[in-house]
Amino acid sequence: MTAGTPSPLVNLFEKEDFEDWSKPHLVGATTEYSSLLTLQAKKEGGERKYGNGIIVSVVTCTEIKQGVAIETGKTSQGYFDACSVIELDDEDFKTLGINKNTNVRVTSAAGTVVLKAIGARQGLYPGLAHIPMGPWANIVVPSYTYSTGEPCFCGFDCLIEPAPEAKIESAVKLMHEKCGLEYVGDPHYD
Amino acid sequence: MTKCIKNVICTFCGTLCDDLEVDVSDDGKRIEQVRNACAIGAEKYLHVGNPGRVVVPRMRQADGTYKDVSYDEAIDFTAKTLLKAKKPLMYGWSSTNCEAIAEGNVLAEKIGGVVDNCATVCHGSSLLAIQDTGVPSCTLGEVKNRADRIIFWGCNPAHAHPRHMSRYSIFPRGFFSAKGQKGRKIICVDCRETDTAKVADHFVRIKQSYDYEVFDALRTLLRGEEIPDEVGGVPREKLQELIDICKGGRFVTLFFGMGLTHTLGRNHNIDAGINFIRDLNDYTKATLIAMRGHYNVTGAGQVLGWQYGYPFACDLSRLTTARHNPGETTSVDLLVRHEVDACMVIASDLAAHFPFEATRRMAHIPTITLDPHICMSTELSDLHIPVAIVGVEVGGCCYRMDNVPIDTRKVIDAPEGVLTDEEVFQRINKRVDEILAEAGCKDAAEYLEYLEKQEA
Numbered sequence: 001m002t003a004g005t006p007s008p009l010v011n012l013f014e015k016e017d018f019e020d021w022s023k024p025h026l027v028g029a030t031t032e033y034s035s036l037l038t039l040q041a042k043k044e045g046g047e048r049k050y051g052n053g054i055i056v057s058v059v060t061c062t063e064i065k066q067g068v069a070i071e072t073g074k075t076s077q078g079y080f081d082a083c084s085v086i087e088l089d090d091e092d093f094k095t096l097g098i099n100k101n102t103n104v105r106v107t108s109a110a111g112t113v114v115l116k117a118i119g120a121r122q123g124l125y126p127g128l129a130h131i132p133m134g135p136w137a138n139i140v141v142p143s144y145t146y147s148t149g150e151p152c153f154c155g156f157d158c159l160i161e162p163a164p165e166a167k168i169e170s171a172v173k174l175m176h177e178k179c180g181l182e183y184v185g186d187p188h189y190d
Numbered sequence: 191m192t193k194c195i196k197n198v199i200c201t202f203c204g205t206l207c208d209d210l211e212v213d214v215s216d217d218g219k220r221i222e223q224v225r226n227a228c229a230i231g232a233e234k235y236l237h238v239g240n241p242g243r244v245v246v247p248r249m250r251q252a253d254g255t256y257k258d259v260s261y262d263e264a265i266d267f268t269a270k271t272l273l274k275a276k277k278p279l280m281y282g283w284s285s286t287n288c289e290a291i292a293e294g295n296v297l298a299e300k301i302g303g304v305v306d307n308c309a310t311v312c313h314g315s316s317l318l319a320i321q322d323t324g325v326p327s328c329t330l331g332e333v334k335n336r337a338d339r340i341i342f343w344g345c346n347p348a349h350a351h352p353r354h355m356s357r358y359s360i361f362p363r364g365f366f367s368a369k370g371q372k373g374r375k376i377i378c379v380d381c382r383e384t385d386t387a388k389v390a391d392h393f394v395r396i397k398q399s400y401d402y403e404v405f406d407a408l409r410t411l412l413r414g415e416e417i418p419d420e421v422g423g424v425p426r427e428k429l430q431e432l433i434d435i436c437k438g439g440r441f442v443t444l445f446f447g448m449g450l451t452h453t454l455g456r457n458h459n460i461d462a463g464i465n466f467i468r469d470l471n472d473y474t475k476a477t478l479i480a481m482r483g484h485y486n487v488t489g490a491g492q493v494l495g496w497q498y499g500y501p502f503a504c505d506l507s508r509l510t511t512a513r514h515n516p517g518e519t520t521s522v523d524l525l526v527r528h529e530v531d532a533c534m535v536i537a538s539d540l541a542a543h544f545p546f547e548a549t550r551r552m553a554h555i556p557t558i559t560l561d562p563h564i565c566m567s568t569e570l571s572d573l574h575i576p577v578a579i580v581g582v583e584v585g586g587c588c589y590r591m592d593n594v595p596i597d598t599r600k601v602i603d604a605p606e607g608v609l610t611d612e613e614v615f616q617r618i619n620k621r622v623d624e625i626l627a628e629a630g631c632k633d634a635a636e637y638l639e640y641l642e643k644q645e646a
Contacts, residue, residue: 057398061382061449072237073240074563074566075564138549147518149503149520149522155454181553184254
């Protein structure tokens with residue numbers, strides 16, 4: 001999400017601080033934001049349901065398909081297929097009311113990205129989702145490092161909403177758009 | 191006729207397998223076949239011949255398109271950009287050899303940059319914990335020959351280090367472990383039932399981010415004290431069973447990965463893990479090894495360690511002293527706080543693996559990327575300098591995940607005219623010296639003053 005664009009989740013919170021959440025110095029609020037997200041969902045009457053979406057804890061890990069695709073090339077179709085997905089538990093598909101292989105919009109304190117929801121390739125439990133490491137995952141990874149240098153790659157809350165009509169962008173285009181740069185393509189891979 | 195090169199060292203992951211067999215064409219320019227490698231390793235060697243390889247540096251134009259430039263122009267641009275910057279970040283280093291890292295550090299010292307390697311978003315917290323607590327470790331050879339209890343905690347070698355299990359940890363038959371897998375008990379602790387968990391004898395599913403609590407509970411049980419009925423989603427009986435299995439072994443090895451360093455707790459999780467292993471040594475021999483990702487991220491830490499005393503996030507911008515303050519001199523924090531004004535990405539992909547907030551900053555400051563291939567970082571940089579691939583087109587020293595240095599081999603020739611990382615750094619260093627001499631300045635700080643005067 002480019003600087004200045006408000007998060008679709010901003011109106012969730014009455015606290016003034018969160019209107020400025022996208023500013024770098026406020027990234028420390030990540031944890032607080034996550035727990036607020038869960039609290040809000042509870043207030044709405046469900047454990048994790050919010051609006052037409054659900055709130056899950058997300059982990060981003062490496063995978064062999066993604067590893068092979070990195071070597072093939074990050075602009076390859078293989079990389080796109082391996083990384084632009086989110087694995088959900090079967091239970092969560094039922095709660096969301098969608099079929100497998102439907103596009104969803106994933107929103108965290110850091111940003112929003114459209115991904116394809118697929119069944120878990122390695123066992124999850126309800127409320128835990130997995131996005132393979134890569135540019136798509138990193139759009140929603142909060143950058144707060146707890147003074148260690150390591151951002152929250154694992155264990156941050158996200159809101160998942162069905163978005164069957166939305167399109168998943170290619171890696172380079174996604175990065176250019178989110179960074180506010182003009183995407184002109186490249187003869188090396190286009 | 192093809193020529194078979196034996197005992198090739200695979201430069202993909204921290205396992206650095208040293209038994210690959212690569213068939214190359216007679217002229218030594220093409221790789222025909224790779225044997226013994228995992229899916230990723232094989233792809234690493236076979237994709238080299240794919241069309242579309244970048245062989246000359248590319249510079250981004252104002253309209254967003256790229257223009258091919260010569261190495262001389264690219265090196266001049268890099269030297270000037272780095273000298274002009276007050277605090278440039280030099281991030282990456284984990285997919286190149288130690289010789290190039292050493293040469294790159296010389297440059298960082300000259301221009302007053304911040305040197306940081308992939309550990310910063312990977313095993314940086316492990317290194318912090320090791321500084322705090324120490325590390326009872328061993329080599330992978332000892333694991334193969336002695337270990338009869340293996341614990342995988344928050345790591346997934348089936349996907350990230352595909353041959354780790356067959357070469358060192360689960361299946362191999364060693365000197366004191368002649369029964370191979372049958373003689374070993376494998377425990378996997380994770381929040382997902384990973385493919386590694388499916389191979390393990392005991393899988394313990396813990397709730398995401400409850401690692402610290404579970405380690406603490408294990409230590410409490412080991413000392414014979416009481417714990418609650420359930421900790422982090424694991425029943426007490428299961429934890430007691432784990433303790434009994436570990437105590438009954440002759441040699442326990444704990445492998446840990448991103449599942450510990452990326453979750454809540456960070457270095458404190460590792461602290462607890464190290465102390466658990468230390469406590470276990472009252473009963474049996476116990477060790478732990480970090481599952482390092484890139485093939486030479488350990489080496490990047492080693493070189494920085496012996497040159498400046500810090501394994502990552504080393505700030506040389508004061509030109510006279512090296513500083514290391516995690517949370518301040520680490521790449522993600524520097525980028526997110528807008529504290530660096532130029533960026534050099536070497537042999538790693540910052541844009542694909544950093545949180546987007548950091549990447550966005552990198553895209554808006556002058557950035558130079560050294561990488562053999564097109565990746566996310568090259569597509570957001572102002573300059574992409576292609577280099578030869580270490581372990582395929584050039585050899586050099588690399589460190590395995592257990593801190594054992596291994597000399598990698600050259601298999602085929604690099605495309606004509608393509609320089610190695612080391613050569614690129616040597617030439618940038620030379621150019622920086624020339625620029626400083628022309629301006630009559632003795633260091634980068636003086637050069638900045640000189641530039642200000644010129645502008646005035």
